[in-house]
Amino acid sequence: MGVASYFRQIREAVVTIVDGMAVSASHLIRRPYTIQYPDRLERRVQETLPFRYRGILDVDLEICTGCLACERACPIDCIAMAIEKNAQTREIVISQFDIDIAKCMYCGLCSEPCPTGAIHHTTEFEGSDFSLESLILRFVNEPVVAYKPKKGPEPDPELARMLGAGMRYVDEWAQPAADKPAARSAAPVKPAPSAGPPDAKA
Amino acid sequence: MQAWLDSLIARGDFGARPDAALAYGIAMAIACALVLALIALPFASIVTWVERRVWARIQSRVGPNRVGPQGFLQWLADGVKHVCKEDLAPEEADARLFKLAPWLVALGFFLPWAVMPFSSALILADLNVGILYLTAVTALTVVGVLMAGWASNNKWSLLGGIRSAAQIVSYEIPAGLSILPVVLMSGTLSMEGIIRAQGWAPQSWFLFANPFCVPAATILFISGLAENNRTPFDLPEAESELVAGFATEYTGMRYLLFYMAEWGNMFVSAAIVATLFLGGWRAPALSRSAVAMNTIEFAVFNLKVLTIVFVSMWVRGTLPRVRIDQMMALCWKYFVPIAFVDLLGTAGWVALWPDGNPIASWLLLACAAAGIVLFVRRVAIYARRSRMELRLRPTS
Numbered sequence: 323m324g325v326a327s328y329f330r331q332i333r334e335a336v337v338t339i340v341d342g343m344a345v346s347a348s349h350l351i352r353r354p355y356t357i358q359y360p361d362r363l364e365r366r367v368q369e370t371l372p373f374r375y376r377g378i379l380d381v382d383l384e385i386c387t388g389c390l391a392c393e394r395a396c397p398i399d400c401i402a403m404a405i406e407k408n409a410q411t412r413e414i415v416i417s418q419f420d421i422d423i424a425k426c427m428y429c430g431l432c433s434e435p436c437p438t439g440a441i442h443h444t445t446e447f448e449g450s451d452f453s454l455e456s457l458i459l460r461f462v463n464e465p466v467v468a469y470k471p472k473k474g475p476e477p478d479p480e481l482a483r484m485l486g487a488g489m490r491y492v493d494e495w496a497q498p499a500a501d502k503p504a505a506r507s508a509a510p511v512k513p514a515p516s517a518g519p520p521d522a523k524a
Numbered sequence: 525m526q527a528w529l530d531s532l533i534a535r536g537d538f539g540a541r542p543d544a545a546l547a548y549g550i551a552m553a554i555a556c557a558l559v560l561a562l563i564a565l566p567f568a569s570i571v572t573w574v575e576r577r578v579w580a581r582i583q584s585r586v587g588p589n590r591v592g593p594q595g596f597l598q599w600l601a602d603g604v605k606h607v608c609k610e611d612l613a614p615e616e617a618d619a620r621l622f623k624l625a626p627w628l629v630a631l632g633f634f635l636p637w638a639v640m641p642f643s644s645a646l647i648l649a650d651l652n653v654g655i656l657y658l659t660a661v662t663a664l665t666v667v668g669v670l671m672a673g674w675a676s677n678n679k680w681s682l683l684g685g686i687r688s689a690a691q692i693v694s695y696e697i698p699a700g701l702s703i704l705p706v707v708l709m710s711g712t713l714s715m716e717g718i719i720r721a722q723g724w725a726p727q728s729w730f731l732f733a734n735p736f737c738v739p740a741a742t743i744l745f746i747s748g749l750a751e752n753n754r755t756p757f758d759l760p761e762a763e764s765e766l767v768a769g770f771a772t773e774y775t776g777m778r779y780l781l782f783y784m785a786e787w788g789n790m791f792v793s794a795a796i797v798a799t800l801f802l803g804g805w806r807a808p809a810l811s812r813s814a815v816a817m818n819t820i821e822f823a824v825f826n827l828k829v830l831t832i833v834f835v836s837m838w839v840r841g842t843l844p845r846v847r848i849d850q851m852m853a854l855c856w857k858y859f860v861p862i863a864f865v866d867l868l869g870t871a872g873w874v875a876l877w878p879d880g881n882p883i884a885s886w887l888l889l890a891c892a893a894a895g896i897v898l899f900v901r902r903v904a905i906y907a908r909r910s911r912m913e914l915r916l917r918p919t920s
Binding site: 332350 | 578581584586838841843858902903904906907909
């Protein structure tokens, strides 16, 4: 090792260390990246997630048509439905709608064929619980009459809001690429003019 | 402290009473205990939280902020947790040495506080060999570390202990050699004497006394890092290679003692640099009252020491660990020769200008100020660059 390289090494060491110190000092004065989940956030993480986020499934029973499409679509049979047909009124009565969220693999295949968007994923993902039993979501407490799609726009504002959100969900499903706005699915029910907020259900 | 007791004796307060020596001893013991309990131990514990916060910010994290306001009580939680742990000694270990080792390390941390010059009056004992005493007792750590490594009966511990011993003993040499220029200039080994030989203004600090002092101070600072086993010289505890080095087999309180000594020694080595090169407690005479003056001096001294401690945290957040051969090469090929040149150069300088050269001091101070300005601009450039990166942040 020559004398010149000896001094060059000293100089290089000093210069690079000082430069490195400048880099770390610049990090010292900038805001930390850390997101302090779950309790020190300005908004809940659930609110910041996109509309298409596949979180825990939810069912808007008020607009469920009882068509059983979701039950048939589920590849792992985590949806259990029971319907009865009233012979006189030709109404469908839903007496059971259970989703075993512990089995669910969040594939979204159930929400794809849903005609009204009643079954859909939410942005909720905090599902831990103390028993497997409580992970079975039971949406029907007592048998309810299934929803029947109307010819015109939905008169009930509450149902219209749900339908709007549901149809937006279904429509976006039908067009995975954002650059094809023209491809609208032929939905049986027209979305209500006053579409609800993007994530109406929490 | 000692000086005050001596003056009491000189005034005859203790008089010819036979128990004067006993009273003197008790008073000194109480004073020592106060310094340890009020300054040394709180520093060694609270600095852990400060350092973790500083690193966290350097790494764009938040750091511990849950225990108490801004996580301030984290050190207390950690300490209580360690004290509650079971005190284990491995079956095959040499139990007696194993249990003794942490206390030796702690002793190496406690003893330097006897000559810590907090202010013109606040010093436990102003030994006339103060700085020599400091270098001697801080090296006591190596005995404890080596003992811990050997007694643990564990390959990692032994390797860690040997590495630590090699490191501390090697870096004693450049550290000792860079203390000597100051001794040459001040003509005394006493901590208070060295501080009194400097002034409160930066140009009268020994750091700027001559061009050889800046490298000497740097070497002393870096050797201090190495002697405290701090990054980039934390080879004895290199967790990727040696688990926790000499502390691998330790649990609870004994483990805590090692780390208390390691963190606390940051203050000691920073205080050595502050005393020798940065004018120690020297402050402008703002007040006539001795109490007020001593308070100011205490604050000035601690400000200097804590600044140096902050720099060593900053270094730890910046530099990766060096390899063992690099560490030895740095010591023997670079630090020792440079320290010798500093010593000879200072000797020549003192021979030429026995009372110092104010022009050179001002020039060096100007250079240092210019360097700091350039450095701050460099930091600003990097900060601006990181703001641009922030805009690309995916989560915001």
